Amino acid sequence: MQIVSISSLKGGVGKSSVVLGLASAALEAHVPTLVVDLDPHGDASTALGVHARPGHEVGTVLRRPRKGALASVATASSWTKHPITPHTVPAGPGAPADGSSTGDGARAVLDVAPGSAASSHLDHAAFRTKDLKRLETALRGLARYELVLIDCPPTLSALTRMAWAASHKVLSVAEPSLFSVAGTKRTMTALAQFETSRIWAVPEAGVVINRVRDDSVEQRHRMRELQELFGPLVVDPVLPDLSVMQQIQGAAWPVHRWPGAPAQDLAQRFGTILAGLTR
Template sequence: MVLGLASAALARGVPTLVVDIDPQADATLGLDITAEITTNVATVMGASRRNAQKVNVVPSGWASSGGTLDVLPGSHDMAALDRPTGSERTLARLSHAIHQLEGYQLVLIDCPPSLGTITRSGLAASQRALVVSEPALFSVTAADRALHAIDEVRRNIAPTLQPLGVVVNRYRERSPEHRYRLQELSDMFGPLVLGPSIRERSALQQAQGASQPIHRWPGAPAQELAHAFDAHLARVLRANTRGRRPAPAEGGPVRAEASPA
C-alpha cells in the first residue's frame, strides 16, 4: 500500500518521505535506492535521545527524472527492537526523528503487521492510520485488533492520531469468499472501509519486482491500480486539510501510517 501511495504522490508532484520501519524492509527494496545508505531506521530508533543519530535520508530512484521522493531506509536489525510493549520515551523516538526533517508534504510510514513496539512507534508518529486488510478470515480479525491498537495509542500517547480507515488489498471480485469478507468488513466497520479495494493484479507484483512505480507500468491493469491509489492519496491529503496539527507556515506533513493487518 505504501509503495502505491508513494507512486501516486510522485505522479501528483507531492514532496514525500517514506519511512520504512518494517524489519522486512520491502519498501526500501522496492523504491530503487542506489545512493549510499549512511543512516537507517534501526540506528535512529535504537539510539537514546542522549545519543540521538542525525537522520540522513536517501532519494528513491523513482524520482530520478523529477519530483521529491526520499526514503529513511529500513533494516533487518529492526526485528531486535520489536517487543510486546515499549516505554513512552521509546515510542516517541521515531516522531522526534521525523520532526528533524523538513520539506515534505507527505510522510508515509510502512509498518510491520505485528502490533509491538515498532508499529506502535509508527502510530505514535502519525496523524492518520491506514489499516490494510486482505479479504480473509484471519485478516478481518487482525483489522479489528489494529483499530483497537490505534485507539489505545491515541488515548495514551498521540491524542491527535485518528484512523483513516481500512483498505482491502488483493481483492478478487469473482471470488465468493472475497465478496463475503468485504461485506463482513463493511458490516463491522461501516464507513471506515474505504473504496476502491486494491484488486489483485499481476501488474502490481511485476512493477514491484522491477522496482518501478505502478503509475509508470504499462497496461490497463496497472492504470486501474494507479487510479485506485490516486483515490486513496486524495483521501489522505483531504484528511490532513481537515485535521491539521499546529504547524509552520508551509503547512506541515501528513503522516499516514500503513499497517497491513
Template sequence: MSSLKGGVGKTTVTLGLASAAFSRGLRTLVVDFDPQSDVSTGLAVNPEGFASVADVLEGPKEKTVRAAIAHSGWSDYHEGGVIDLMVGSPSSINFDGPHPSTRDIWKLEEALAILESEYDLVLIDCAPSLNALTRTAWAASDRVLVVAEPSLFAVAATDRALRAIEEIRRGVSPRLQPLGILINRTQPSSPEHQFRIRELREMFGPLVLNPQLPERPSLQQAQGAAKPVHMWPGEASQEMAANFDTILDRVLRSASMSSDR
C-alpha cells in the same frame, strides 16, 4: 500503513501511494519501519553507506536522522516529484520489544520533527505486529490506514488493529485516528471475497474505503522492477494507478482536516 496480519500487501499499498504522490509532484518521505525492509527495495534504494531506522531509534539526533535519508531511484524516471526514504534495516527488530518505554515510543516522532518542514507527506510502512515498532510509528502519525484482505483471519486482525489504535489514541497520542480500512487483493469473482467484504462493511461501516484493490499481476511486476506503478505500461497498471490516486486524495483530505484542528 498497518496490519496486524502479515501478507496482506501493506508494503504494496505503501509503494502504490508513494507512486501516486510522486506522480503528483509531492515531496514525500517513506519510512521503512518493517524489519523485512521490502519498501526500501521497492523504492530502488541501495542501503549501503546509509544509516537506517535502527540507528535513528538508537538515538534520533539530527546528524543520524539525515544520514538515514536516501533518495529513491525512482527519480531516474521522472522529474518534479521527490521521494526520499528513511532506510529500513533488519536490525530494527532489536527495537520491537513488547513493552516499550514512553521515551522509546516518541523517538520516531522526535526524528520526523527534524524533517517536518521538508516534506508534504510522510508514509510509514509498519511492522506486521503490535509491538514497539508499530506503537512508535503510530505515535508519530496523524492517521493509520489499516490494510486488510478479504479473509476470515484478516477480518479478526482488522478488529484488533482498530482496538489497538483507539488504545494508543487514549493513552499516548490524542491526535491519532484510523484513516480507514483498505481491502486489498480482491477477486470480484470469488464468493468468499464478496462475503468477507460484506462482513467488513457490516462490522466497520464507513471506515471501509472505496475503491477496493483487485489482485493485479502488473502491480507486482512494477514493484518487482522497483518502478512506480504510475509509469508501468498497460491498462491494468493504469487502473491500479487510478485507484491509488483516489486513495491518496483521501489521505490528503484527512491530513488537511488534521492540520486545521
C-alpha cells in the same frame, strides 16, 4: 506535513504494496514524500530502489533520535530518476522491452529512510513511554516533505506503536479473507486501546481493502463483513488482486509509470486514495 502509518497485524496482506502504490501516486502528483521503512525486512526500501548501508538506516537513527535526524539517512528513490511522463516504459529484469520514454523529464521528491534488520532491537512488545517519541522526534522539523508514509512491521511491537504515536492517520490494510478480517479487528482494537493510553490520539484511521477478486463468492462475503464492521472507515476505492503488481515491484518501478490498462487502473485507484489522505 501529513504523517500516515500503513499497518496490519496480519502479514501477507500487501501492506508494503499499499505503501508503494501511495508513494507512486505521490510522485505522480509531485507531492514531496518520505517513505519511512520501519519493517526490519526492508521490502519497501528494496522496491523503491534503496538499499540500507550499515549505520545509514532507520534502526540506527532510532537508537539515539535527535530532532530531524531522519534527514541524515533519507535517500532518493531510484524512481525519481525516471521521467515523470504518461508513457514511460521501464527497462530491466521483468520489465517490458518494447517501449520508450517521452516528455520533459520533470522530477519530484521521493526519499526513503531505509529499513533493515537494525530496527529489530525495537521490534518487541515491551517498551517505555519515552520510546514512543523516538520516531516523532526524528521526523520533527523536516520541512522538505509534505507527506510521510510509514511502513509498519506486521506486529504490535514498539516499532508499530512508535509509528502510530508519530502519525496523523493510520491505515489498516486488509484483504477479504477470514483471517485478515480478524487481523483487521485486532489492529483497530489495538489502535483504540493505544489512543486511550496516551495523552494524544491519532486523529483519523481507515481500512484499505487490498487484493480483491470480484469472481470470489467468499471474498464478497468478507467484503460485506468488513463494511459491517468498519462502515465509513473503509476506504474507497478497494484495490484489485492483479498479478501485474508483482511484476511492477520486481522491476522496482512506480505503478503510475507501468504500461497497460491493469496498471493504469491500479494507478488511478491509488491516486484517489492519496487524494483522500492529503486533502
